[in-house]
Amino acid sequence: MMAVAADVPGAFERLVEAYEPRVKAAVARSINDRSSVEDLSQEIFLRLYRARQRYRPTARFETFLYRVIFNACVNFTQYMARRRALSLDRALDDDERGNALEPADPGMARPLENIEEQERAVMVRAAIDTLPEAQRRALLLSRYEGLGYEAIGQIMGLSLQAVKSLLWRARDNVRKALIPKLGEGPDA
Amino acid sequence: MPDHERIGDGPVLSEAQEQQLLAYLDDRLSPDERSGVDAWLARDADLRRLLDEHRRTWELLGELPVPDEASPGAGFRENTVQRAHREERLRQRGARRRAMGVLAAAALVMALVLVLRDRPEPWARLTPEERHIVQNLELLENFDLLQQFETELDLAADVEALQAFEGELTETLR
Numbered sequence: 001m002m003a004v005a006a007d008v009p010g011a012f013e014r015l016v017e018a019y020e021p022r023v024k025a026a027v028a029r030s031i032n033d034r035s036s037v038e039d040l041s042q043e044i045f046l047r048l049y050r051a052r053q054r055y056r057p058t059a060r061f062e063t064f065l066y067r068v069i070f071n072a073c074v075n076f077t078q079y080m081a082r083r084r085a086l087s088l089d090r091a092l093d094d095d096e097r098g099n100a101l102e103p104a105d106p107g108m109a110r111p112l113e114n115i116e117e118q119e120r121a122v123m124v125r126a127a128i129d130t131l132p133e134a135q136r137r138a139l140l141l142s143r144y145e146g147l148g149y150e151a152i153g154q155i156m157g158l159s160l161q162a163v164k165s166l167l168w169r170a171r172d173n174v175r176k177a178l179i180p181k182l183g184e185g186p187d188a
Numbered sequence: 189m190p191d192h193e194r195i196g197d198g199p200v201l202s203e204a205q206e207q208q209l210l211a212y213l214d215d216r217l218s219p220d221e222r223s224g225v226d227a228w229l230a231r232d233a234d235l236r237r238l239l240d241e242h243r244r245t246w247e248l249l250g251e252l253p254v255p256d257e258a259s260p261g262a263g264f265r266e267n268t269v270q271r272a273h274r275e276e277r278l279r280q281r282g283a284r285r286r287a288m289g290v291l292a293a294a295a296l297v298m299a300l301v302l303v304l305r306d307r308p309e310p311w312a313r314l315t316p317e318e319r320h321i322v323q324n325l326e327l328l329e330n331f332d333l334l335q336q337f338e339t340e341l342d343l344a345a346d347v348e349a350l351q352a353f354e355g356e357l358t359e360t361l362r
Contacts, residue, residue: 016265028255037257049272168206175245
């Protein structure tokens, strides 16, 4: 990032190449709209590029990067929620006029080779998606991005205690959602 | 004795206990703290079950496949870099235009200051007659009004003279 900030030729290209899979994975997990992952990921890299002059290496680059991802995803989710609310109003109006509602976006439920694996992935995904927004984001940062409590606190603007509390509640809620559905596991 | 209450589907823990267990699961405790939790687990079956379920859940979360969208897309890098550079060019062009605008405005102000500074005072450019007119401008502007006022003053003098004459005449007739 320092090379990007110094406008070293080819530095931004190398940064995109190095972080593309990670950014896209984080975005795909964070938003439930597959068609927007590419665009939002590109927007995140553009935000990084625009912010390059202001970047100060006070924290790890990953923390800075995930903060940009986090903000972009939160904004996107809020924007989509507003749009959904508007389109739902419109759909209800259409419905009142006798038109059928459009089918929902299939989202993340993509076919996996193994049926059991697929069912489990859908179940896990559903358990994560039913979490309150802050718990869900904290859990995603912890489990899938491998970030520590301090980094999550910096990204989400929370104290260490608040992060720990949020993470415990997120994990406990997922446990409560998943364990009854799994039944007797091999080690249960 | 358990170190917590038992309600519903599991032990009810204090916030401090929850955070301690979280740190235990994430292997973030010091050896001493870890031994403390191990001793707690050894005497509490509910807690052991709770932590087992947490471990299973954590593993399940890890089984969630990496989304397909995470794989590098064809042209993603090139498109992103091109967009960034295009934006940068536009930004620089905009900044140049703004700078040119500011410079032009500054130049205009400077030119005006220079022109006005070298011009003589308007008073110095007048002839003596013109100065006389300017000095009496107020008088000239209100000429009609003043003239009417003067006429009224003359009439008043006439009325006074007539009244005096009338008085004298009355005296004479007596």
